[in-house]
Every structure is written in C-alpha cells, then in structure tokens.
Amino acid sequence: MYLGIDCGTQGTKALLVNEKGESLGRGYAKHELVERSNGAREQQPEWWVAALKIAVRDALQSASTTEPVLALGVSGQQHGLVVLDENKQVIRPAKLWNDTETAPQNSAIIERLGGKDAFFARFGIVPLTGYTVSKLLWLAEKEPENFARVRHILLPHEYLNFWLTGELRAEFGDASGTAFFDVRKREWTREVLDAIDGGTGQLFAALPELVNSDGIVGKLRPEVAAELGLSPECVVSSGGGDNMMGAIGTGNVREGVVTLSLGTSSTVYSFSTHPANDPTGNVAPFCSSSGGWLPLVCTMNATNVVTGTVQLLGKHVTDIDASLDKTEPGADGLVFLPYLNGERTPDLPDARGSLHGISSTNFTPDHMIRAAVEGVSFGILSGLDLVLEGRQAETIQVIGGGARSRAWRQLLADASGATIQVPEEEESGCLGAAIQAIVAYSATQGQPQSFADIAVTMVRVNPASTCTPRAEKRAGYDAARAAFRKQFAQIYSAT
Incomplete structure (x- = not known):
C-alpha cells in the first residue's frame, strides 16, 4: 500500500x-x-x-x-x-x-x-x-x-x-x-x-x-x-x-492538461516544459513536483465566498444547484466582486467584496447565489486565460469542494467553452502525494517508474460528472464576464 x-x-x-x-x-x-x-x-x-x-x-x-x-x-x-x-x-x-x-x-x-x-x-x-x-x-x-x-x-x-x-x-x-x-x-x-x-x-x-x-x-x-x-x-x-500534488493527482504531468481547483482559494494550472514568462507576477512560474513547470494563477476567494453567501441567506450548499438552474447568466445585472479576503490575482490584498447593480428584480436569494458563483468563476477563468496565453482549453479537470455542484460545473463549461471533468478520486492532493511516493519508492528498488505512466493507470475520470459546454449559453456568459470586468475596472483601474 x-x-x-x-x-x-x-x-x-x-x-x-x-x-x-x-x-x-x-x-x-x-x-x-x-x-x-x-x-x-x-x-x-x-x-x-x-x-x-x-x-x-x-x-x-x-x-x-x-x-x-x-x-x-x-x-x-x-x-x-x-x-x-x-x-x-x-x-x-x-x-x-x-x-x-x-x-x-x-x-x-x-x-x-x-x-x-x-x-x-x-x-x-x-x-x-x-x-x-x-x-x-x-x-x-x-x-x-x-x-x-x-x-x-x-x-x-x-x-x-x-x-x-x-x-x-x-x-x-x-x-x-x-x-x-x-x-x-x-x-x-x-x-x-x-x-x-x-x-x-x-x-x-x-x-x-x-x-x-x-x-x-x-x-x-x-x-x-x-x-x-x-x-x-x-x-x-x-x-x-x-x-x-493536485496536479499529479489529476494527471497534470504532461502538456495539454488543465486543472482547476475550487477550494477555500481557487487555482488553475497546466503542466509546461518551460517556466512562465509573466513579468507582472500574475502567473506564478512555479516548478512542478513531477519535473517541468506548473504555471499557476491563484485567487484567494472561492468556496468560502459561495458558502458564506448561502449561509447568510439561510440556505444550504445543496441549494446552489437550484439557484443556478432558476437564474440566467449575468444574474439579471447583479455583479459580485468576491474579494472578502483581499485578492492575490489581481494583486489587491486590501480589496473588499462588493455587490453592484442591485434592482427590484434581482434582489433575490437565487440571484445573489448566482452572482457569488459567477464572481468566483469569472475571476479564476480570467486566470486560466493568462495561464493558456489565449489558447482555448478543450478539457478542464475540476477538483475541490466546488466540483461537487453539478450546476457550477455546467456554468464553468458554458462560460469557458471547455468540457469539464471531475476525477474519480476527489482527494487529488492525497492521490498525487501517493503517486509521488510510488515514484520515489520504485526508484529505491531499482525499478523507476515515470509520473506519466503511473497517472495513466491511477487517475480516472468520473463520467457521470462530466459537463459539456452549451453553445447557446456562451453569449450570455461573455456578456456577464464583460460586466464583471467593467465593474472591476471602475473600482480598481487606478489602484
């Protein structure tokens, strides 16, 4: 074992x-x-x-x-x-x-x-x-x-x-x-x-x-x-x-694989054979733990924002899917900048969260929950654009607590245009650490194995959790992301 x-x-x-x-x-x-x-x-x-x-x-x-x-x-x-x-x-x-x-x-x-x-x-x-x-x-x-x-x-x-x-x-x-x-x-x-x-x-x-x-x-x-x-x-x-370790546990040990983590913070990263070249610092040029590099973007506000919003409204996390199903992309004009903990990407440690565009029609729990999910999602998808340098992701492995929400996964698929997959093993960090342990142990036995070969065997996708993008929803999400960027620029462009 x-x-x-x-x-x-x-x-x-x-x-x-x-x-x-x-x-x-x-x-x-x-x-x-x-x-x-x-x-x-x-x-x-x-x-x-x-x-x-x-x-x-x-x-x-x-x-x-x-x-x-x-x-x-x-x-x-x-x-x-x-x-x-x-x-x-x-x-x-x-x-x-x-x-x-x-x-x-x-x-x-x-x-x-x-x-x-x-x-x-x-x-x-x-x-x-x-x-x-x-x-x-x-x-x-x-x-x-x-x-x-x-x-x-x-x-x-x-x-x-x-x-x-x-x-x-x-x-x-x-x-x-x-x-x-x-x-x-x-x-x-x-x-x-x-x-x-x-x-x-x-x-x-x-x-x-x-x-x-x-x-x-x-x-x-x-x-x-x-x-x-x-x-x-x-x-x-x-x-x-x-x-x-999450990269290893999702098979992100070769170019072309993208991992998006929705935990307390949110991260997105993709294995590379060369370090990132971003002098702004928004894309972290980290080394991977499987050889190579792991260009990465981290936002400091993710499931904490969504669960906090849900709890404030007297709801439960199981209500997230229903709220997203009942509302349309853009939350009827409601925009949530989710910087409850400040923010790392963009680098705004003193930023604070804010709601914008509240009206008599969108001032509902369902719209507020959608706005929270969209605010978190749009932030990390902007990070994905930086990591991929404008390339389109075809498939994204989504991990973390947010991955359990079917409607949130569908939102990510519709907004990004990528197929969203969820690894069969939820604890990708644990699995990645175990895979690394196998690699290290095999080397001590004179029978070295590669990360890529082991990942092929050990990392599996749960087909029931896969979400494919719906083309008819893309325009709505493009407009919602534009509204998010506009609101951000109005507040922080001079920062």
Missing part, C-alpha cells in the same frame, strides 16, 4: 491506495485557524501533526487490507512560514498562504531589489502577497526577538516531513512559492534573503537541503512509525505543495 497525506487550511486528509489507484482507506481531521481583522491568518504546526495522526489512524483502521505501507508522500498548503530555533523547536505560529497582514512587507522587499521588473529579470518570479518571503521580512520588523532565533526555515509540508523523518529537506515545486528560490535554475537565492537580514547569511544558512521531486526525504523515525502503526522501513517521498 501507499499513503498520501494532504495538510490543507481546513484540515488534514489521508488516503491509502494500491498501485492501481484503488482507495483502500481514508481519514480526516479538522484544524483550528486563527484569523484576525488585520489580515493575519495563522496556525500552530502542532495542530497539523495532531491532525495527521488522527487522519492516518482512521485511514489504517478503515483499510480493507493489512498490507504494509511501503511509502508515503505529504502534500501541504503552500507559502506558509514555519521557523525553528537552534533546538529545532517551533518559534511561533505559522503564518499561512492567505495571510495578508504582510502585504506592506511584500511591497517593500520588491522595492529593495529594484522593483518588479528587476526582481523578475533576476529570479524569474515576482512575489505576491502571501508568498513566504514577505513573512520573513514581517518577522524581522515586527518580532525581532523571534527573528533573531531563526535557525531553520520550513514550509508546512516540509515541517511534517521533518516530524516524520527527522530530516530537513525541501523540493523544487513548493520551494518555488517562497520567492527566494530561482525557478529557472532550481536553486535557493541568497540575494533575496540578504535584503532581509542585511547580508549576515542567517536566513540563507537556515534553508533546508533541496532534493529532487522524485527523491526521498528519509524513512520514518522509529517512534513515529510506532505511533502511526506503520513500518519504520516506510519511505517518505519529497512531497510538495498542495497545487503540485
């Missing part, structure tokens, strides 16, 4: 699979989340460990077999900052990917290195609010005593790998989202960190060793193996960010 673990914002999931991709057992445990009105969003790394223990235990207990787990992989929320002291103890809570308190520091670090154009020219990436680098500058400015204690810098999945194995390692895909990693050369960049610590070398020395995406971090620590009920011979693969 192989085990995939996905540590997200809301909780940690575990999935046991065999080499055919068949689910043998699964588990889940929720996380606490600290949110403050100033944009701070934090979690204690120990909460992730506690959740991992529960999720793995439940997956093993629900398993239909007692075969040993040969290897495991960990997927983790990107960009989070975990700092350890000289004794490898956590110094403070981790600041998360959706933390916007550090927006001023993000702007400051870009300016220190000569502006966006210079940053992109030198390192192949432009930091956006939420990337790890701004959190380090924030720590230096706001908590200098804690900053002085930093001896190790880790991302969330790397911290879990450290807890599992005792080893401090990083891999290219997740490292890409720090903005102190050169995505072209695939190496850490001291120059960015020197701009934070004044060239002392403190931060550069705190970085973990890089390993290949098909490599291993190590084996389980004996005490951890005993606590989890696994063998100490179990291999731990390099793991990666949740988007990178």
Whole structure:
C-alpha cells in the first residue's frame, strides 16, 4: 500500500491506495485557524501533526487490507512560514498562504531589489502577497526577538516531513512559492534573503537541503512509525505543495492538461516544459513536483465566498444547484466582486467584496447565489486565460469542494467553452502525494517508474460528472464576464 497525506487550511486528509489507484482507506481531521481583522491568518504546526495522526489512524483502521505501507508522500498548503530555533523547536505560529497582514512587507522587499521588473529579470518570479518571503521580512520588523532565533526555515509540508523523518529537506515545486528560490535554475537565492537580514547569511544558512521531486526525504523515525502503526522501513517521498500534488493527482504531468481547483482559494494550472514568462507576477512560474513547470494563477476567494453567501441567506450548499438552474447568466445585472479576503490575482490584498447593480428584480436569494458563483468563476477563468496565453482549453479537470455542484460545473463549461471533468478520486492532493511516493519508492528498488505512466493507470475520470459546454449559453456568459470586468475596472483601474 501507499499513503498520501494532504495538510490543507481546513484540515488534514489521508488516503491509502494500491498501485492501481484503488482507495483502500481514508481519514480526516479538522484544524483550528486563527484569523484576525488585520489580515493575519495563522496556525500552530502542532495542530497539523495532531491532525495527521488522527487522519492516518482512521485511514489504517478503515483499510480493507493489512498490507504494509511501503511509502508515503505529504502534500501541504503552500507559502506558509514555519521557523525553528537552534533546538529545532517551533518559534511561533505559522503564518499561512492567505495571510495578508504582510502585504506592506511584500511591497517593500520588491522595492529593495529594484522593483518588479528587476526582481523578475533576476529570479524569474515576482512575489505576491502571501508568498513566504514577505513573512520573513514581517518577522524581522515586527518580532525581532523571534527573528533573531531563526535557525531553520520550513514550509508546512516540509515541517511534517521533518516530524516524520527527522530530516530537513525541501523540493523544487513548493520551494518555488517562497520567492527566494530561482525557478529557472532550481536553486535557493541568497540575494533575496540578504535584503532581509542585511547580508549576515542567517536566513540563507537556515534553508533546508533541496532534493529532487522524485527523491526521498528519509524513512520514518522509529517512534513515529510506532505511533502511526506503520513500518519504520516506510519511505517518505519529497512531497510538495498542495497545487503540485493536485496536479499529479489529476494527471497534470504532461502538456495539454488543465486543472482547476475550487477550494477555500481557487487555482488553475497546466503542466509546461518551460517556466512562465509573466513579468507582472500574475502567473506564478512555479516548478512542478513531477519535473517541468506548473504555471499557476491563484485567487484567494472561492468556496468560502459561495458558502458564506448561502449561509447568510439561510440556505444550504445543496441549494446552489437550484439557484443556478432558476437564474440566467449575468444574474439579471447583479455583479459580485468576491474579494472578502483581499485578492492575490489581481494583486489587491486590501480589496473588499462588493455587490453592484442591485434592482427590484434581482434582489433575490437565487440571484445573489448566482452572482457569488459567477464572481468566483469569472475571476479564476480570467486566470486560466493568462495561464493558456489565449489558447482555448478543450478539457478542464475540476477538483475541490466546488466540483461537487453539478450546476457550477455546467456554468464553468458554458462560460469557458471547455468540457469539464471531475476525477474519480476527489482527494487529488492525497492521490498525487501517493503517486509521488510510488515514484520515489520504485526508484529505491531499482525499478523507476515515470509520473506519466503511473497517472495513466491511477487517475480516472468520473463520467457521470462530466459537463459539456452549451453553445447557446456562451453569449450570455461573455456578456456577464464583460460586466464583471467593467465593474472591476471602475473600482480598481487606478489602484
């Protein structure tokens, strides 16, 4: 058996699979989340460990077999900052990917290195609010005593790998989202960190060793193996960010495949053999965790906006389909700019959500729900246009909580002109981590397998969830997207 673990914002999931991709057992445990009105969003790394223990235990207990787990992989929320002291103890809570308190520091670090154009020219990436680098500058400015204690810098999945194995390692895909990693050369960049610590070398020395995406971090620590009920011979693969593992878990390991995730945030990405070349920073030129690159756009508002709207109206998420079925594209002129958490793409960390065009005919729960779904969808479809550089997507793999809504899937098909498919295995991050574990384990056995070959076998589509575009709806959605863009420009064009 192989085990995939996905540590997200809301909780940690575990999935046991065999080499055919068949689910043998699964588990889940929720996380606490600290949110403050100033944009701070934090979690204690120990909460992730506690959740991992529960999720793995439940997956093993629900398993239909007692075969040993040969290897495991960990997927983790990107960009989070975990700092350890000289004794490898956590110094403070981790600041998360959706933390916007550090927006001023993000702007400051870009300016220190000569502006966006210079940053992109030198390192192949432009930091956006939420990337790890701004959190380090924030720590230096706001908590200098804690900053002085930093001896190790880790991302969330790397911290879990450290807890599992005792080893401090990083891999290219997740490292890409720090903005102190050169995505072209695939190496850490001291120059960015020197701009934070004044060239002392403190931060550069705190970085973990890089390993290949098909490599291993190590084996389980004996005490951890005993606590989890696994063998100490179990291999731990390099793991990666949740988007990178989601790509593997949807077969997005070759050019031509598009993955769109509708979770707390929304992301869209497509495997590439070369890094993205977008000096604006809107398209993140991340490395993939399967070799190659994974041009990606992230919006910070997705299912949280839709479920929040539904709950505010006294409805349930099961009512989303009915509301979309009852209303037409454009919500009768109602436009929802869904920036409840600020926004990352476009880079507007201080933006706020707003409703426009309210009239006596569209001031209904059904229209408001449609406007929320459209606002989220139009934002991420604009991101898809950037990723594909104007090319038409023929097929999109949709994952995350939003993928469960039939009418939302149909909306995406009609608005994009692409066929929408849903992978049979909903937990694509877990599946991707398990596939990576198989790749890493097979290499240790002298029988290496490729990501593409394994994905063909293990990634399957649920035909009952497929939605094809309806040509007669396209004009309505084109007009609705134009209205969305017009409203956005009126508010933010001078920003």
